[in-house]
Amino acid sequence: MKRILFAGLLATILFTACTKQNDRRVVIFSFDGLRWQELFTGADSALVADIRFVKDTAALKDVFWKDTPEARREALMPFYWSYIPEHGYLIGNRYKNSLMQVSNAMHFSYPGYSEMFTGYPDDGRVKSNADVPNPNHTVLEAIQEDPRYNGKVLVYCSWETIRNAVNAQRAGIPTQLRRTGHNLVNIEGLDIVDIERDAITLSGALTSLKKDHPEVLYIGVGDTDKWGHWDRYDNYLKAIHVQDAYIREIVNFCESDPFYKGKTTFLMTCDHGRGYGEQFVDHDSSIPGSDKTWFIAFGAGVPVKGETTDNGPYYTKQFAATIAKVLGVDFTPDNGEKPEPFEIN
Numbered sequence: 001m002k003r004i005l006f007a008g009l010l011a012t013i014l015f016t017a018c019t020k021q022n023d024r025r026v027v028i029f030s031f032d033g034l035r036w037q038e039l040f041t042g043a044d045s046a047l048v049a050d051i052r053f054v055k056d057t058a059a060l061k062d063v064f065w066k067d068t069p070e071a072r073r074e075a076l077m078p079f080y081w082s083y084i085p086e087h088g089y090l091i092g093n094r095y096k097n098s099l100m101q102v103s104n105a106m107h108f109s110y111p112g113y114s115e116m117f118t119g120y121p122d123d124g125r126v127k128s129n130a131d132v133p134n135p136n137h138t139v140l141e142a143i144q145e146d147p148r149y150n151g152k153v154l155v156y157c158s159w160e161t162i163r164n165a166v167n168a169q170r171a172g173i174p175t176q177l178r179r180t181g182h183n184l185v186n187i188e189g190l191d192i193v194d195i196e197r198d199a200i201t202l203s204g205a206l207t208s209l210k211k212d213h214p215e216v217l218y219i220g221v222g223d224t225d226k227w228g229h230w231d232r233y234d235n236y237l238k239a240i241h242v243q244d245a246y247i248r249e250i251v252n253f254c255e256s257d258p259f260y261k262g263k264t265t266f267l268m269t270c271d272h273g274r275g276y277g278e279q280f281v282d283h284d285s286s287i288p289g290s291d292k293t294w295f296i297a298f299g300a301g302v303p304v305k306g307e308t309t310d311n312g313p314y315y316t317k318q319f320a321a322t323i324a325k326v327l328g329v330d331f332t333p334d335n336g337e338k339p340e341p342f343e344i345n
C-alpha cells in the first residue's frame with residue numbers, strides 16, 4: 001500500500017514537473033550591433049550633433065536628446081524602460097560596473113550568433129560571416145530535436161545568414177527571412193521610412209505569434225548594424241526606436257493571449273558591440289568596445305531586479321544555456337563545457 005501511494009505521489013510529481021516545463025514558451029530577440037551605450041544611456045553626446053553621421057541634427061536632438069541618461073534612454077526606448085525593469089532585469093551598463101562581453105576573438109556577427117546559440121567561442125572554425133552551416137550543434141537544434149518541442153520552433157530574421165549561424169536550416173526549423181511586400185503591422189505615429197527591414201521581420205513575427213502559436217520563437221533584427229556601417233547615427237537611433245515599438249506590440253499581445261500569458265520568458269542580447277565615439281560605425285577585434293554586449297530577461301520565471309549594477313563579467317556564451325534552462329532541455333556545447341545560465345527559474 002505504502003509503495004503504491006509512493007508510486008502515485010512520484011507519478012504526480014513527475015507529471016507536474018513535465019507539464020510545467022511543457023507550459024513554458026520563450027521569445028528570443030537578438031539585436032545586431034546594438035551598443036550597450038544606447039541601451040542604457042540613449043543618444044550619445046559624441047554623435048547626436050555630428051553632421052558626419054546625422055542629416056538633421058536639430059531634428060534628431062529634438063526627439064532623442066534629453067539632459068540625463070535616464071531621460072535619453074526613455075525617449076529612445078520608451079517600452080523597454082517603462083516595462084522591463086518591473087518585469088525582469090538588465091545586465092551590461094558599464095557606467096554602473098555591470099559587465100558583459102563576447103568570449104570569441106572576432107567581435108563581428110556570425111561568431112557572435114554562434115557563441116550565443118552554441119554556448120562557446122569556436123575561434124578555430126567560426127571566423128567569417130560566410131553563409132554556411134554552423135559546424136557546431138546549436139541550442140535551437142537541441143530544442144527542435146526534443147519531442148516536446150519538435151515542430152514548435154520558428155525563426156524570423158532580417159539577416160539571412162542567421163539561418164545558418166543557428167542551424168535552423170539543418171534542423172528543419174521554418175525560417176522567415178525579410179521579404180518586401182510583407183504586410184506591415186502599422187504602428188500609429190511611427191515613421192518607418194528607410195528602416196523597414198526590421199519592421200517587416202517584427203511584423204511577420206507578431207503575425208506568426210497570433211496565427212501559428214510557436215512555443216519557441218527566435219527573432220533576429222539588425223537595422224542597427226546596417227545604419228551603423230553606413231555612417232548614419234540618426235537612422236541607427238530610429239531603428240532602435242522602431243524595434244522598441246514593435247516589441248511593445250509583441251509583448252502586449254503575449255500578455256493578452258491565453259497561450260502565452262504568464263508562461264512566456266523573453267530573452268534579449270546582441271551579437272557584438274561597436275567602437276566608441278566616431279568609431280561606432282564599425283566593429284571588429286581591432287576596434288575597442290566591439291566585444292562589449294548586454295543581456296535582458298523578463299517575463300515568466302525571471303527575477304525582478306531591474307537594472308543591475310556591480311556584477312559580471314558575464315559572457316554571451318551563457319545565452320544558450322539560459323534558453324535551454326527555461327525550456328528544461330538538456331544542452332551541452334560541442335566543447336563539452338556547460339556555461340552557467342543567467343539567473344532564471
Ligand SMILES: [Zn+2]
Nearest residue numbers: 033109225229
Ligand atoms: Zn556589423
